[in-house]
Amino acid sequence: MQIGEKIKNLRIKNALTQEELANRCELTKGFISQLERDLTSPSIATLVDILEGLGTNLKDFFNETTDEKIVFSKEDAFEKENEENRNIINWIIPNAQKNAMEPIHVEIRSGGRTKEIPPHEGEEFGHVLTGQIILHVGKDRHKVKKGESFYLKPGKAHYLSNEGKNTAMVIWVSTPPIF
Structure with a gap:
């Protein structure tokens, strides 16, 4: 040393x-x-x-710390498909639960949705890469189209749904990690 x-x-x-x-x-x-x-x-x-x-x-x-990985490849990601909800969640940063924020890549097929997330501390950000989604926050609904983003302080239960004809893809980041 x-x-x-x-x-x-x-x-x-x-x-x-x-x-x-x-x-x-x-x-x-x-x-x-x-x-x-x-x-x-x-x-x-x-x-x-x-x-x-x-x-x-x-x-x-x-206390020797090892250098943390900075760049992640597709092979580092973990993917989980939910046939019932017609979505695929891709944890693009492995073990992100140990970090302050947790980014995921969500693919929601037509008629699909994510699970409902109860109110929690922190903040969330999402960016629609393809298609369009409905952001449900409590009883409110917000249409978010390709190229648009959402940002919320999740004081109400919330989830994403896809009422469109095409698959929607969203980058969704939560702090603290919740996914």
Whole structure:
């Protein structure tokens, strides 16, 4: 592990100069510079002081995290077809339930619908890629056509339906994850 590089990255992330970090820790700018270039090593007590000045601690600093995947392919997705409701839900980001938002790709055949989602905290966004859908929010109905989007704070039960002749495809994002 390159301690100096990691300290430098934290310092930059916190928008601090070397001098500002040094002042917070009662060290010299030269020591911080040497530390960031791995020319010197701090004592445990000094490292604790530096990390406190950067808003973290030893445990979090040394907790190695693996790089999270950023780009996902079709092979990463999980698809579930519901014959009764005439829809296919495609979880385009695997394990999105652990994230703040959960995007899905929904395909609703003519006469189909999604399951009704009860009121919940958070927000939802959808964009119709093809066809048109009806967004049902409580007793209200909203027609959303190809190229149009919807955005709601789901304080009422809601679902999508397709009363058109053609299959509709929608990108639907929920925060927090609910699908």
